[in-house]
Amino acid sequence: xxxxVLLLEFSLIFIVLPLALYLLRQNLTHxxxxxxLAGFIGCMVYLVRNKYMSRDIFFRLKKFIPVLKIIIxxxxxxxxxxxxxxxxxxxxxxxxxxxxxxxxxxLIMFFYPLxxxxxxxxxxxxxxxxxxxxxxxxxxxxxxxxxxxxxxVHIFFxxxxxxxxxxxxxxxxxxxYLKTGSVLQSSLEHALWGDLxxxxxxxxxFYSG
Numbered sequence: 300x301x302x303x304v305l306l307l308e309f310s311l312i313f314i315v316l317p318l319a320l321y322l323l324r325q326n327l328t329h330x331x332x333x334x335x336l337a338g339f340i341g342c343m344v345y346l347v348r349n350k351y352m353s354r355d356i357f358f359r360l361k362k363f364i365p366v367l368k369i370i371i372x373x374x375x376x377x378x379x380x381x382x383x384x385x386x387x388x389x390x391x392x393x394x395x396x397x398x399x400x401x402x403x404x405x406l407i408m409f410f411y412p413l414x415x416x417x418x419x420x421x422x423x424x425x426x427x428x429x430x431x432x433x434x435x436x437x438x439x440x441x442x443x444x445x446x447x448x449x450x451x452v453h454i455f456f457x458x459x460x461x462x463x464x465x466x467x468x469x470x471x472x473x474x475x476y477l478k479t480g481s482v483l484q485s486s487l488e489h490a491l492w493g494d495l496x497x498x499x500x501x502x503x504x505f506y507s508g
Contacts, residue, residue, distance in 0.1 A: 305433065317451050363484065370487070370488045394499060420489055427444065438477055449473075468492055
């Protein structure tokens with residue numbers, strides 16, 4: 300019975316809700332961050348009260364240097380591919396924000412990790428793993444579920460690129476969180492990828508207005 304209840308709960312939160320937000324997105328364009336923060340607060344309340352969760356996951360530095368090397372290698376390889384994609388898909392958007400709106404770009408570089416990355420990592424990495432751990436008999440299942448849920452919520456932006464890139468990113472960030480058990484380290488990787496995307500010109504796929 301517990302499994303059924305949790306499965307229904309997961310479906311409502313991570314499947315039905317994103318689909319509903321997509322359908323209502325025209326009326327919610329300026330509420331993305333408030334909605335995200337509301338979800339973040341709800342998940343944090345649950346996690347803080349969860350006796351099975353170690354409190355040091357938020358700042359743990361386990362295997363930091365080896366993991367950082369992997370993060371940098373992935374970022375360089377993936378970043379090169381994204382840069383080439385943007386170059387051939389639309390040169391006009393290449394480095395658009397740094398070239399044309401440097402102040403906005405700097406604000407995004409600073410505030411995006413704080414108000415978007417950390418809440419998303421708590422919801423889609425920590426909360427999902429803690430709340431629905433009964434379904435994750437194998438680590439690969441958790442990684443796929445985390446990535447899929449993370450990708451699906453990005454349909455809100457009304458294009459195919461955002462959920463596809465987010466699914467790939469969600470897989471990577473879940474692997475990092477699984478390896479380190481650290482929100483700090485998965486958030487660092489998420490922030491680097493996000494800032495890269497906004498810098499090279501792919502940020503318009505993740506912009507709601």
